[in-house]
Amino acid sequence: MCDMGGLDNLIANTAYLQARKSGEGDTKEMQKRRKSLSLPKIEECKEHRESVAGDYDSICEQQPIGKKFFRDFLETVPEYLVARDFLDEVSNWELAEDNVKSSTMESIVTNFLKEGAKNYLSFMSSDLVSKCKAATAKDYENIMQLAKEETKVFFKDKPFQDFQKSPFYDKFIQWKVFEKQPVTEKYFSEFRVLGKGGFGEVCAIQVKNTGKMYACKKLDKKRLKKKSGEKMALLEKEILEKVNSPFIVTLAYAYETKTHLCLVMSLMNGGDxxxxxxxxxxxxxxxxxxxxxxxxxxxxxxxxxxxxxxxxxxxxxxxxxxxxxxxxxxxxxxxxxxxxxxxxxxxxxxxxxxxxxxxxxxxxxxxxxxxxxxxxxxxxxxxxxxxxxxxxxxxxxxxxxxxxxxxxxxxxxxxxxxxxxxxxxxxxxxxxxxxxxxxxxxxxxxxxxxxxxxxxxxxANLVDPPFVPDPSVVYAKDVADIADFSEVRGIEFDDKDKKFFKKFATGAVPIPWQEEIIETGLFDELNDPNRVVSGGYANGGEAKSGVCLLL
Missing domain, CATH: 1.10.510.10 (Transferase(Phosphotransferase) domain 1)
Known part of the structure; x- marks a missing residue:
C-alpha cells in the first residue's frame, strides 16, 4: 500500500531543494520577469526626495545601495578618492592576519600620513599633522586610528553635500522609490512548511524577481486577536527591524494577506x-x-x-x-x-x-x-x-x-x-x-x-566554519509530522484591527532588501544603461510598471 504521507513529504522536499538550488536566478521564468522590471524615472521621484532622511551614516555607511553609489561618487573627485582608498586600506589592515599587520600598517602611514606622500591626506587637522611628523613606529596605530576618525568626519561635510547634488544621489533616490513598492503574497512563491509557532506556521518562500529563498513566519490574524497577541507580534517585528548583525536572523519583509500577517526572515537550512x-x-x-x-x-x-x-x-x-x-x-x-x-x-x-x-x-x-x-x-x-x-x-x-x-x-x-x-x-x-x-x-x-x-x-565573514551542513538534507520535521492548526471561529475584525494590520505590514526592510538586490545581480541589471525594458512586473505579479502602484 502506498504511503501517501511519505509521498507528500518527498514531493514537498524535492520542490524545496530544487528551489534552493535554482536560487541563483537562472530560471527562464525569472529572467523573463526581470526583463520586465524598471526603475521609476528621475522626474517621477522628486516628491519622494524630501521623504528620504539626509543622514550620512544611514545613507553612506549602513544602506548597501547608498554605500555603493557614494563610493562611485568619491571616484569622481581626486581628493575624495584618496580618502576612500585610505579607509579601505585601514579596513584591510583591521582584517589582516597577525603576521602581516605590522608591515601593512607601516605602508599605510608611509603612503597616506607622511608629508610629501603621493596620497597624502590634505584635510587632516594641524594637531594630527604634528603628531604624524613626530610619530615613530610605536605611535603608528594611534595616528592611523585618529586619521580614520578625521576622514569619516571629513566625508560627512562637503563630500556628502556634493554627493546629494550629484546624479549618483538621483540614482539612489530611484532605488529608494523602487524599494517602497507594495509587497503582497504575489511577490513570492511558497514551498513546504518548515515548522510551527504559537500563532501559525513557518514555511519556505522564494522571491520571484530575485530567486532569493527566505523563511516566512505566518501569523494567523484571527488567532492573534483571540489570544491578544498583537502587541507581542508587533514588538518582535519592530525589534527585528532594528537588528543588523550577521549573527541574528534578518527581517527582510513584513506584509499581510487576507488571513495572515507575514514576517519574511533569513532561511536557515542547516538545522538548530x-x-x-x-x-x-x-x-x-x-x-x-x-x-x-x-x-x-x-x-x-x-x-x-x-x-x-x-x-x-x-x-x-x-x-x-x-x-x-x-x-x-x-x-x-x-x-x-x-x-x-x-x-x-x-x-x-x-x-x-x-x-x-x-x-x-x-x-x-x-x-x-x-x-x-x-x-x-x-x-x-x-x-x-x-x-x-x-x-x-x-x-x-x-x-x-x-x-x-x-x-x-x-x-x-x-x-x-x-x-x-x-x-x-x-x-x-x-x-x-x-x-x-x-x-x-x-x-x-x-x-x-x-x-x-x-x-x-x-x-567580516572571513573565517571558514568548521562544519558545513549537507545541502541535500532537509533539516526539518516531515510535513505530516507538523500538526495543522484548527480554524479559529467567531472572530470579526473592526477598524482598530485593520489599522494594526496596516501598521504591521510595512513592506521591504531597507538594508536586507538592498543586500538581496545586490547579491542576486538585480542591482547591476537595472543600472545597466544599455538595458532594454519590455514592460514592468508589479511585485512579481502581473505585468505592470514596477512602481506605478506607488506613484
Whole structure:
C-alpha cells in the first residue's frame, strides 16, 4: 500500500531543494520577469526626495545601495578618492592576519600620513599633522586610528553635500522609490512548511524577481486577536527591524494577506544547534565547533545589548545554522527593549536556562543573557544542561532549586580548562560576578576560550566554519509530522484591527532588501544603461510598471 504521507513529504522536499538550488536566478521564468522590471524615472521621484532622511551614516555607511553609489561618487573627485582608498586600506589592515599587520600598517602611514606622500591626506587637522611628523613606529596605530576618525568626519561635510547634488544621489533616490513598492503574497512563491509557532506556521518562500529563498513566519490574524497577541507580534517585528548583525536572523519583509500577517526572515537550512547536539553522532559537539558557534553567538548577544535589547531566550534550540555552517540567533518573541531607569521583573525564558535573578523574581537586565550563554556552552560540550541530566525526569521546582543552590559539575571528558572557566564565569549565581557584567569593559570575547578566534575576521565573514551542513538534507520535521492548526471561529475584525494590520505590514526592510538586490545581480541589471525594458512586473505579479502602484 502506498504511503501517501511519505509521498507528500518527498514531493514537498524535492520542490524545496530544487528551489534552493535554482536560487541563483537562472530560471527562464525569472529572467523573463526581470526583463520586465524598471526603475521609476528621475522626474517621477522628486516628491519622494524630501521623504528620504539626509543622514550620512544611514545613507553612506549602513544602506548597501547608498554605500555603493557614494563610493562611485568619491571616484569622481581626486581628493575624495584618496580618502576612500585610505579607509579601505585601514579596513584591510583591521582584517589582516597577525603576521602581516605590522608591515601593512607601516605602508599605510608611509603612503597616506607622511608629508610629501603621493596620497597624502590634505584635510587632516594641524594637531594630527604634528603628531604624524613626530610619530615613530610605536605611535603608528594611534595616528592611523585618529586619521580614520578625521576622514569619516571629513566625508560627512562637503563630500556628502556634493554627493546629494550629484546624479549618483538621483540614482539612489530611484532605488529608494523602487524599494517602497507594495509587497503582497504575489511577490513570492511558497514551498513546504518548515515548522510551527504559537500563532501559525513557518514555511519556505522564494522571491520571484530575485530567486532569493527566505523563511516566512505566518501569523494567523484571527488567532492573534483571540489570544491578544498583537502587541507581542508587533514588538518582535519592530525589534527585528532594528537588528543588523550577521549573527541574528534578518527581517527582510513584513506584509499581510487576507488571513495572515507575514514576517519574511533569513532561511536557515542547516538545522538548530539542539538538533546537532542530540541527533547527529554522539551527544555534544566537537570543541572547535563549540568555540566557533559560541564566538558568533557572543557577537549576536553583544549586538542586541548595544541597541538596548535583552534577548531572554538564549538556548541551542534558538541558534540556527545556514547553508555554509554559520549560526544566527532566532526567535526574538521574548526579547524586550531595555528602557533607561525602568526595571524588568516579568518572568520570561526557558526552564533550565533562566538566571537566578529571574527565578527569584528580582529586577534583572543584560546579565541574564550571559547566564543562558553559559548553560548553552555547557550543553554543547556535555550533551546535557548544567542543572538537568539528559532525559532525566525532574520537575521545574527541582531545576529551580539546583540553579539557585548547586555548584556546576564538569564531569564530561570533553571539558577543557578554558571551557570550564568560561562556563563557571557565565554561570555565576550573582550577576555582578558574571562574565560580561562585572564592569563596563567586561567583554567575553577577551576570554582565553576564544584565543583562536580573530573577531574582526569573524564579523567580516572571513573565517571558514568548521562544519558545513549537507545541502541535500532537509533539516526539518516531515510535513505530516507538523500538526495543522484548527480554524479559529467567531472572530470579526473592526477598524482598530485593520489599522494594526496596516501598521504591521510595512513592506521591504531597507538594508536586507538592498543586500538581496545586490547579491542576486538585480542591482547591476537595472543600472545597466544599455538595458532594454519590455514592460514592468508589479511585485512579481502581473505585468505592470514596477512602481506605478506607488506613484
Amino acid at each position: 544547534l539542539k538538533y546537532h547536539i542530540y541527533n547527529v553522532g554522539e551527544r555534544g559537539l566537537e570543541m572547535k565547533r563549540i568555540i566557533f558557534y559560541s564566538a558568533q553567538i557572543t557577537c549576536g548577544i553583544l549586538h542586541l545589548h548595544s541597541i538596548k535589547i535583552l534577548y531572554r531566550d538564549m538556548k541551542p534550540e534558538n541558534v540556527l545554522l545556514d547553508d555554509n555552517g554559520n549560526c544566527r540567533l532566532s526567535d526574538l518573541g521574548l526579547a524586550v527593549q531595555v528602557k533607561e531607569g525602568k526595571s524588568i521583573t516579568q518572568r520570561a525564558g526557558t526552564n533550565g536556562y533562566m538566571a537566578p535573578e529571574i527565578l527569584k523574581e528580582e529586577d534583572y537586565s543584560y546579565p541574564v543573557d550571559w547566564f543562558a550563554m553559559g548553560c548553552s556552552i555547557y550543553e554543547m560540550v556535555a550533551g546535557r544542561t548544567p542543572f538537568k541530566d539528559y532525559k532525566e525526569k525532574v520537575n521545574k521546582d527541582e531545576v529551580r532549586r539546583r540553579t539557585l543552590e548547586d555548584e556546576v559539575k564538569f564531569e564530561h571528558a570533553s571539558f577543557t580548562e578554558e571551557a570550564k572557566d568560561i562556563c563557571r564565569l557565565f554561570l555565576a549565581k550573582k550577576k555582578e560576578d558574571r562574565l560580561g557584567s562585572r564592569n563596563e569593559d567586561d567583554d567575553p570575547r577577551k576570554h582565553s576560550f576564544f584565543k583562536t578566534i580573530n573577531f574582526h575576521r569573524l564579523e
